[in-house]
Amino acid sequence: MAVKPEGHPCWADAMFTDIDGAKSFYGDVLGWTFGEAQTDYGSYTEAYRDGKAVAAIVPPMPGQEEDRSQWCLYFASPDAAATAGKIRENGGELIMGPMSVGDVGSMCLARDPGGVVFGVWQAGSHEGFQAEMGTPGAYCWAEVFTREPEKSDAFFPAVFPYTAQQMEDDDIDFRVFNAAGAPVLGRMRMTDDFPPDVPPYINVYFSVADCDDAITKATKLGAVLRFGPMNSPFGRFAALTDPQGANFSVIDTTTTEGDMPQLTEVS
DSSP, rough: OOOTTSEEEEEEEEESOOOOHHHHHHHHHHHOOOOOGGGGTTTEEEEEEETTEEEEEEOOOOOOTTSSSOOOEEEEOOOOOHHHHHHHHHEEEEEEEEEETTTTTEEEEEEEETEEEEEEEESSOSSSOOOOOSSSSSSSEEEEEEEEEHHHHHHHHHHHHEEEEOOSSSSOOOOEEEEEEEEEEEEEEOOOOSOOOOOOOEEEEEOOOOOHHHHHHHHTTEEEEEEEEEEETTEEEEEOOOSSOOEEEETTTTTTOOOOOOOEEEO
């Protein structure tokens, strides 16, 4: 896979206190296999589907043991330090970096002004996702879930070369960010349906061949079904929380229903 254009999602990882448990869960639900832990990089362990890199898992660093497990989505940048500067200039907070990771690449972790955590990745020898987006077990889509959408709406197009479209729906406040002519990220306003202790986050979707089968496997292994399964014009999907508390979604893009939503350009 070639290096992704600026602003496109290019990698995902998650921190788990129980690495073996995470391997067992995602291995069964998404068909992942795992490489050797990279001890030079905090026991960072890549996950594969059919031999192609799809994500990574990592144990917490000292002092992070009590942190909530969550998936972190990384956006491609030709210059991580320059993107870090834009993050600061537009009200974001840098959590880590910018820093080089040997010859693998350069990165930073950040929060948008509403508290949404994300990563920035400048590719070196590691270019990001190897599996084709949308194939079973691979990354498919992501959405910013936030209670302060106006902050994310201003921030992300200021940091990345995004244009925006708003969904025409009185019941749902949903926006799509586009880059290089393609939709790359959604933004959903969190409603009162979300418990107040759930922080804003980026919900990562992984593709599956059968949504209902994935739900059955996940819940048998201790996951909690949060929403769905539901058919949509984009596929049959469901939202889950894994046994260690990380939120994610699964989607079968071959099972679609309904008309595509109307989107209006945002100036």
